[in-house]
Amino acid sequence: MDKTMPLESSRTVGHAKLSFMKRVIRDFALNKYLYIMMIPVLVYYAVFHYVPMYGAVIAFKEYTPMKGILGSDWVGFQHFIDFFGSHYFWRILRNTVIISVYSLLFEFPAPIILAVMINEVRHQVFKRTVQTITYMPYFVSLVVICGMVTDFTNSKGVINSLLTFWGYDGNPMLQKPELFRAIYILSEIWQKIGWESIIYIAALMGIDQEQYEAARMDGASRWKQIMHITLPGIMPTIMIMFILRMGNMLNVGFEKIILLYTPVTYETADVISSFVYRKGLLEFGWSYSAAVGLFNSVINLILLISANYISRKVNESSLW
Structure with missing residues (x-):
């Protein structure tokens, strides 16, 4: 009984993951146009909100445009x-x-x-x-x-x-x-x-x-x-x-x-x-x-x- 429990648990987890993927695929098939409409919004937030987060590192550097972000001297806090x-x-x-x-x-x-x-x-x-x-x-x-x-x-x-x-x-x-x-x-x-x-x-x-x-x-x-x-x-x-x-x-x-x-x-x-x-x-x-x-x-x-x-x-x- 004890030996079969980990196997049954792994099967349950695998079944849950498969079921989740099926639901995602089914939902995408039913609402594919809504997902397509969402792409420009995701691109906007990725380009203008998430990618620029990398630039926050200049707060810890003495940034100069000639050296760039990576080449600028690190000054910490x-x-x-x-x-x-x-x-x-x-x-x-x-x-x-x-x-x-x-x-x-x-x-x-x-x-x-x-x-x-x-x-x-x-x-x-x-x-x-x-x-x-x-x-x-x-x-x-x-x-x-x-x-x-x-x-x-x-x-x-x-x-x-x-x-x-x-x-x-x-x-x-x-x-x-x-x-x-x-x-x-x-x-x-x-x-x-x-x-x-x-x-x-x-x-x-x-x-x-x-x-x-x-x-x-x-x-x-x-x-x-x-x-x-x-x-x-x-x-x-x-x-x-x-x-x-x-x-x-x-x-x-x-x-x-x-x-x-x-x-x-x-x-x-x-x-x-x-x-x-x-x-x-x-x-x-x-x-x-x-x-x-x-x-x-x-x-x-x-x-x-x-x-x-x-x-x-x-x-x-x-x-x-």
Whole structure:
């Protein structure tokens, strides 16, 4: 009996592998066009996301284009030590964390609120009009968006002119470090609220309408329906989006930061991504900027894994 058990176990494993391969071949035969459509996506991620990971090694070297990656001198963790010891470290880390937290507190809930409000509207024409108006800023070029924000907040801009009635001094708002973060977050909400609400609207459409009918029969108000049916119904979607947001917690978009900030506002506007851009492309500190970017990626990975773990333990919704 004991001698046959390893043989039976190996046969079971072999049968499981064969069965798995059969399922894969059968699934490919049934969905071959879907697999073919997936090839460009895989090629994109391989070429632009996985292959470039090899270049991260320059964070540990004194990279020069003439010597190449392999020929450049190895310096170990010297660039990380220089970055952690510089006076820029705490400034850009503080700014990145503060802007990210503000974004999580104000920008992340905005599309959820908009989606719930649109779901409660019964007039179809008004609903479509609101959706179209809120979607439009997302499709406008970021350069144009930043130009509009700059014009609106100039000394003679619309927003600046309106605020003068409440005692504002009328100076350009983007020249004031204390106002930069608020302007950035508000412009992000304005630009992305409509587009990011689409996924929540789609999740709302998947809620069983019989739950609302039963709640109305029990005398539940619309507010109670939202609190006890609508929000719990889209909570898995909210948690997945929250985990993804945590994975990009420190990836504050450097494009808008660079287009809006000036040396006057570096104290509150300079973040990790803009610092990497300035050091790497403008000052040619390729290895130093690679070290800073690698540090940023490691922190984001830790936040992503932590948020996924906590979400799985709390409400059993997770990416893996």
